[in-house]
Amino acid sequence: MTLTWRSITSRQRGLDSVGSAFNPSRTARHYHMPLKSLADQATTYRVRFCIGLLAVCILAPLAARDSARALSTMYNAPALWLPEDMPVRKQYDDFSELFQGQDVLMIGWDGAKIGAEEVDQAAQALLPLVQPTSDRPAYLEGVSSGQRVFDVLTSPPTSFSERATRARLKGSLVGEDGEQTIVLATFSEAGNLNRQEVLAQARQLVSDRIGVPEDQIYTAGPPTDGALVDAEAQGSIDRFTLPSVIVGALICVFCLRSIVLTAIIIIVAVIGQGMSLAMVLYSGIEMNAILIVLPPLVFVLTASAGIHLCNYYRDAMCSDPTIDPTAATRQAMQAGILPCWLAATTTIIGLGSLGLVRLVPVSAFGFIAAGSVFGTLLLLLLLLPGAMQWHGKRHRIKHRAALAKANEEDIDPLPVEKWRSNIGHAWEAFAARFMKYPIIVVALFTVITAVAASGLPQLTTSVNIPRMFPENSRIRTDYAWFEEHIGPTINAEVVVQFPPDSMPDPIDRFRLVRDVDDHLRSTELVGGVFSARSFLPSPPSKKSRSIRSTVLEANIRKQLEDPDSPLQDAGYIAIDKKGNQLWRISFRFPFDEAIDYRTEFQRVQAEVIPILESAGEGISPQFTGGVPMTTESQDVLLQDLFRSFLAAFGIVAIIMMLLLRSFTGGLVAMFPNLFPTITLFGTMGLLETPLDIGSVMTASVALGIAVDGTIHFLTKFQSQSRKGKARTEASLAALHKCGPAMWQTTAVCAISPLVYGLSDFQPTQRFAFMMFGLLLAALVGDVLLLPALLASPLGRFLTPKTPKQKPATTR
Structure with missing residues (x-):
């Protein structure tokens, strides 16, 4: 017989009543704290609501004003995102200070x-x-x-x-x-x-x-x-923020069936969006294309926490037709506040780990988003209890009538709405079929994860600006015109550094720069070479003693030494603070997505360095410009992304181990949380799709969001296991109780940002699709993989042990 929630409740209806899961007296005894009377509790919730309302009244104008001010500072300069103390950034800054033309x-x-x-x-x-x-x-x-x-x-x-x-x-x-x-x-x-x-x-x-x-x-x-990046980034926020909020609000109303609760969640989420942008202003950094995904992310995380809290309240209301709204609110808060704080903590850890990334906007994104999550959760905890009481009083009669009808017809009393009940039973039955073969399911997910993980070493990043736009965009069209009519457009620079005591004759220096220039002109894929060689005739051989050679050399020497000569006006020779003379040689690569600029630039370095080394006398090259800055940014982004994800994984895993009081159990519980990130990012590596600035932050974010559902599920699972249920039954019961909140948060948090997928700006679009895919994969992991793990032999590491209970069996 298929094991479903109905069959379980028909055998253990008294044991599985929702009221026993939300036992306030038991919770109070556990913490040795006396319960307040309902009247005192109601007063406390009203006071908290007033405090929260006051905070909203203060924060809303600030969010509206300062978010607009933050957006007005929009300035994108990927070359300046690297830390100032990095050698490549320092070389670029020194070059920009000495030479014109950047x-x-x-x-x-x-x-x-x-x-x-x-x-x-x-x-x-x-x-x-x-x-x-x-x-x-x-x-x-x-x-x-x-x-x-x-x-x-x-x-x-x-x-x-x-x-x-x-x-x-x-x-x-x-x-x-x-x-x-x-x-x-x-x-x-x-x-x-x-x-x-x-x-x-x-x-x-x-x-x-x-x-x-x-x-x-x-x-x-x-x-x-x-x-163009500034305009598109600004346009993405202007065009899609409001539609995204509206879509999220409509889905929230549809799921929660409460305008009051939805209004509180949306108001807090919108204020969180505005304040996250305001924090950019307060931090003193400019708005940029990375930080524009802050608003949709904060909205997603706030909505997730609010929906989970509201579902704890709905469980309490549906469990007892006579329950007082204040009592239902208290039960909801007692049952939900710890999982919500734990889930928020893991999310904050995931976001905070981005602070390890050396690109300034990414680290700022992590810290600001983490602070926003903390702030919005505080606001929700202040406002939602009062809103729950108000909602409960209005709908008490409706809940009683619906529950009475459900009891008469012997249908699932939780939730009351028929459509929610049907959805719940459908996926419980679906999950139950999977749980018949838990080892096969776990093995299947393991294989999928392993195959996807093989693509992680091939994962690349891109901060190339033209690639942030579609093929038919204005910037791509303009670059194509220049490539066709003028030449390559992706610039790089070689600066030949002559110490004061090396090659004192400027003609000899010019000969060396000419050799490098000529070599670059003959190098494949290199074009647009421009240097002192472009302004001066080729110097005669050192062995030549003819009158013509002498005159030519004198002419060259004069232009090299004359501060008013065309060469000096062009700014291709400069003196640094140490007295070194620097000769600039500019060159360009074609804009072509098939070109590996790192490899081509390294090939140029390998050919130029021996020419200068053979000259001796301490002469050395410096390589800078757009190509090395871009490739270095991409390297830093990928390396630090990996470091930040490992840090987040390690900290979250330790938290899971402490919660489960088991080292092995903590590692097992992390499998469903790794599944979304490894699967999507590994697939991108296999498909050779580079990570851009819109999707690079989602790895650590996805880990935090995935752990959110896992914590809520395991909390319910352990609660059911302590009642003596077998692991399979406890998993189905946990799925029955957590399921609505899990798919509702996925619906709101995955679909509402999907509106940003309509943007032509690739980072914004990629962020929307990545969040959708990661949240969908996280739901699959929590609904299919996690119950299968619990039903498999590995589930014993996740099952609580009590002195009066033998280890639970799978049947």
Whole structure:
């Protein structure tokens, strides 16, 4: 005979009554605390509700005002997310301080040819942004173009031929056809802080001046990247936060059948969303694309805690038609407050472990989210008891009538609503079938987890900005135009460092830089090479003593030493604080998702370093720019993600061991909690899908959420086991009582963030889908894997032992 909740209750109805599970006197005796009278308890709950309401009245305006202020600070600069004390970040900062050109906007359009008047006109149109006004600072530090550099190189003192000049500029400022060129605008610090506005103005000014529609003006470079990410991140919050809240509220009402309880949960969740953004402002960091997923995450975690507490209250109300609402509330709080705090603690640990990640936004995300979870749970514990009393008084008659009808027809009295009862019986029957073969089920889940785990070593991360947008997005279209008409767009830098006492002759230094430049130009997948070599003719051989060689060398020497020469104006030679002379060589890689930039960059390093080492005299290279900063960020993200997850797993496992009073039991209980994370992240590795900044935080978050359901389930399971039930019966009873809260929290917490999946911004979209998948997998783990574990021989490690009870059997 199939073992279900109905068959169990028909044999042990008295033993399994919900009232015995929520015995306030027994709880009070256990803690040696006298129970308050119902009148005193009601007064306490009303006082708490008033305190909570006061807190809401104080926090709501702060959340509304300061969340908007936080969003106004939106600024995305992945290169600055690494800690300042990391060598790669320090090199980048030093480079940015000495050289110009890190925040250069490239502007192009069809028809921007060498010799065309429109190129100079477009550059002139941008000059108003170089000058400060009474109401704003200068937004641009300077404006140039391929035409201007072309004119400089074809004029004295260099006087290159037009053909030679086109060859020197090809791939950086001039296209492969030798005609297509671009305009360059270097952003000031003020311009960077207002880059969305400046970018829009620049497009409009150029469009109006040359008569080309704005949608045919193409832009690329860090200012464009940052402005578009800022706009999309802001848009994701503006467009999807309210619909997500509405969807969550509707599902919550449908599940709880109470507008009052739903209203409290949603109000607290929304305030938690706002305050999480406000905390970004208070912490002094800028809003960015990583932190925009704070609001949906806080909403999810708050709703989960509220629904679990409300289901404890519904259990108490449905258990006794004559129960006083205050007594039901007290029973709910006594039964639910410990599991809820334990679940919140594990979630906070999971989020707090992100503080180990060295990327500043990720660590800030972990700490702020952890604090938000703590704060929203406190608010729920203040407000929900009073709301439960008010709800109970209004629906007391309805509950009595429904319970009486259920008893007359001998149907499941918990829950009363028919649709909930049908869902409960359906999945209890489904779980019971699985529990007939617990060893097979556990083995199946083990195999699935092991196969997925094989993909974890192949897991990669990406902080590449164009990849954050769909194929048909404006940024991808613009980058494709530059790749086709000009050359590669992903920049990197080699800085050749000459100590003061090495190669005193500047001509010799130039020869060495020329050799590196020539080598890079001949390297596969490298383009857009630009250095002092682009401004100067090739120096003569040291052995040459002709008059022409002497004149040429003198000309080169003059340009190298003249502070007003075109080379010096271009800013490709600088002196650092130690007196070292630094020669900059810029180069670029194509934007192609199939290219492994780390491998290609390492290949460039392996080819450049021997050239400089052979020169001796302490000459050394420094590698910086977009590519090394991006690859280092990705490495740090993946390494620290693994460390933070291990830390969270270790701490949560210790907590489980202490709760179960068993080392082995704690490890067994962690299996269902690891299943969601390993399965999804391992599958991403097998499919070669990189983790982006939207999904990277979900590993530790998922662990905390998964443990939430496990703790509630094990609490009920152990309660039933202490009544003498066999493990299979106790598992079904626990599933019957925890099941509604588990699938309701999954419905609210998985579907409401899914609204963000409609965003075109890939990190936001990926976060929504990852949360949906992880929560769904966590539900499967708690509903199928955990009961199977309990029914299997491993279940004995999770079953409480009492002096009067022999170890429970599986039958």
